[in-house]
Amino acid sequence: TVLSSRNVFIFGETSVFAFLSPKVRDPAVERRCSGRACNPRMGNLAQGRVLSTGSVCGFNSSEPYCFYQQPAAPRSRESCPAATCSRCNSAIPSQAHPPSAMSDSSFRYPDTWWQSGEGVKVETLQLDLETEFLFTHLILVFRSPRPAAMVLERSQDRGRTWKTLRYFARSCEEEFGVAEGSPVGESRATCTSKYSGAFPCSRGEVIYRALSPWHSVDPYGPAAQDQLMITNLRVRLLQSQTCPCQAKHPGAAVLPTDHYAIYDFIVKGSCLCNGHADHCVPTRGSKPTPGCKPFSQQVHGKCVCRHNTAGDHCERCAPLYNDQPWQAANGITGTPHECQKCKCYGHAKSCHFSRGLWLATGRRSGGVCDDCRHNTEGRHCQNCKRGFYRDPSKPKTAPDSCKSCSCHPVGSVLSGGSPLCNPSSGVCTCKPGVGGPHCDSCMMGYWGLHEYGCRPCDCTGDCDPYTEKCECIEVTLGSPKLFCAAEFDYVLVGKVMSAHDKGSHAEVEVKVKKVIYQNPQMKIQRGSVTLYPESWTIQGCTCPILNPGSEYVVAGHEDWKTGRLMINTKSLVKPWKPSLGRKLLHILRKDCGRW
Numbered sequence: 001t002v003l004s005s006r007n008v009f010i011f012g013e014t015s016v017f018a019f020l021s022p023k024v025r026d027p028a029v030e031r032r033c034s035g036r037a038c039n040p041r042m043g044n045l046a047q048g049r050v051l052s053t054g055s056v057c058g059f060n061s062s063e064p065y066c067f068y069q070q071p072a073a074p075r076s077r078e079s080c081p082a083a084t085c086s087r088c089n090s091a092i093p094s095q096a097h098p099p100s101a102m103s104d105s106s107f108r109y110p111d112t113w114w115q116s117g118e119g120v121k122v123e124t125l126q127l128d129l130e131t132e133f134l135f136t137h138l139i140l141v142f143r144s145p146r147p148a149a150m151v152l153e154r155s156q157d158r159g160r161t162w163k164t165l166r167y168f169a170r171s172c173e174e175e176f177g178v179a180e181g182s183p184v185g186e187s188r189a190t191c192t193s194k195y196s197g198a199f200p201c202s203r204g205e206v207i208y209r210a211l212s213p214w215h216s217v218d219p220y221g222p223a224a225q226d227q228l229m230i231t232n233l234r235v236r237l238l239q240s241q242t243c244p245c246q247a248k249h250p251g252a253a254v255l256p257t258d259h260y261a262i263y264d265f266i267v268k269g270s271c272l273c274n275g276h277a278d279h280c281v282p283t284r285g286s287k288p289t290p291g292c293k294p295f296s297q298q299v300h301g302k303c304v305c306r307h308n309t310a311g312d313h314c315e316r317c318a319p320l321y322n323d324q325p326w327q328a329a330n331g332i333t334g335t336p337h338e339c340q341k342c343k344c345y346g347h348a349k350s351c352h353f354s355r356g357l358w359l360a361t362g363r364r365s366g367g368v369c370d371d372c373r374h375n376t377e378g379r380h381c382q383n384c385k386r387g388f389y390r391d392p393s394k395p396k397t398a399p400d401s402c403k404s405c406s407c408h409p410v411g412s413v414l415s416g417g418s419p420l421c422n423p424s425s426g427v428c429t430c431k432p433g434v435g436g437p438h439c440d441s442c443m444m445g446y447w448g449l450h451e452y453g454c455r456p457c458d459c460t461g462d463c464d465p466y467t468e469k470c471e472c473i474e475v476t477l478g479s480p481k482l483f484c485a486a487e488f489d490y491v492l493v494g495k496v497m498s499a500h501d502k503g504s505h506a507e508v509e510v511k512v513k514k515v516i517y518q519n520p521q522m523k524i525q526r527g528s529v530t531l532y533p534e535s536w537t538i539q540g541c542t543c544p545i546l547n548p549g550s551e552y553v554v555a556g557h558e559d560w561k562t563g564r565l566m567i568n569t570k571s572l573v574k575p576w577k578p579s580l581g582r583k584l585l586h587i588l589r590k591d592c593g594r595w
Helices: 002-020 172-176 222-228 244-248 355-360 480-485 578-591
Strands: 063-067 084-088 123-142 149-155 163-169 190-192 204-209 229-239 261-271 277-281 302-305 350-353 367-370 388-390 402-404 446-450 453-456 490-501 506-518 527-533 551-558 565-567 572-575
Touching: 123 222, 163 172, 163 204, 172 190, 222 229, 229 261, 261 277, 480 578, 490 527, 490 578, 506 551, 506 578, 551 578
Parallel strands: 163 190, 527 565
Antiparallel strands: 063 084, 123 204, 123 229, 123 261, 149 163, 149 229, 277 302, 350 367, 388 402, 446 453, 490 506, 490 551, 506 527, 551 565, 551 572
């Protein structure tokens, strides 16, 4: 009979395990998760954990008890041996029968058992787990006759609410008022009489399977998880029954046999990993249970996650692998549904999933990088932050690929307190009148770098960038070809008499001593004429420079609209020398062909 019970136990494990992993049955394959769904090996969830009970034999003092060892139904008085009697005392190890005896190894310790107090009518056995587990089936091996009525319940919220899984009764109608096999209430639990007979009087089994062996469903899908996941398991023993052998012996009715006793409480299952792990380790804070067998034999609850998943149950994607929504593996097809890495170019340690982006990209990518480092920003940390630019000599993944914009804090445009520069070249964005790649100097024609930029010079040409003093770059008498190309309208020799600021313009009075050349349409006479300089500053300077009292050779143009003799930075103004006059006459005649 003992061998028969073990055969039932192994059959139960094989059939349900085949359901749990229809594509991964070989233990060697089971440990490999690469490219396929995987699950941890199953074991006894009760082993290494203490079951709680309402009572224990000999709790306060030594207590007598009797039991029948005959496991099979008797055919005659001779096949019913007399009861065996003994004493129990929880304070004496050799006489103690604690709850932990139900959860030790049924193979190494086949003859240890838990026993309730004598005369206890209703008893509750409860297994409390430290986290969620998958529960596939239960096997109870009784030392006493099996109960005439009992209920199996489970909780998925650490004991706050309970759901009935199965009713067991010698008569379902009599004990629970339901027909055998009919679902009861919201739980839809059914009642069975298969495991409630009084025989055998010892080593009778009660077996429950969470799903039928032929129930083909994805073990990692929500429907299966709802049926298989537990945090607590409870068995309520509601009505004991005596061994029929007791009625065969005169005087046996007074023997102390009114108790429950169980050899093995076997809860087959595994840690809950959603198809993303092949083994588990202790959860944080877990410690060996005092009085239990080696911690290494326990089915632990924290998954060692694969497929780029994370969490105690691999219930989410790893921090940097949220480019697609998390999914449990498919236990029927073996598809692992691995989490996909976000594209962050090495500048982020985590990313989050955005369903809006996922839908907008046609379900291709929904990852958004978190807390971009190395001065980067953007969904993929693909851009340099404001105030930084991409170093073209370094790869995008380099930690120092974004360099600080070396922009002058006063001359450059700021945004949010940071300077703006070209994200590709690093060239700074300058304020008005400011120039240079770093915006650290005034442009030509501007001076006085300050918080609003540089001011325009009050000159026709450039000025000193710090003092605003105009820089007058005068035309030199270079090659005759360049002189002729200027096509001056007049060339004269005169003495500067005075200069006047007229508000809207300036006038310089010159006494003409000699007209070297003039346009045929012009009629310049010796004597007093007025020159009109275009460059006239508040400092009273002209460009080219015309100092009162000095004599100059002046070559310039006429304003054809007003007839004024103009002086500007294109005019030739040189101190008068007779040799210069002869040279100009020679150029005009020989090179310019004016005569």
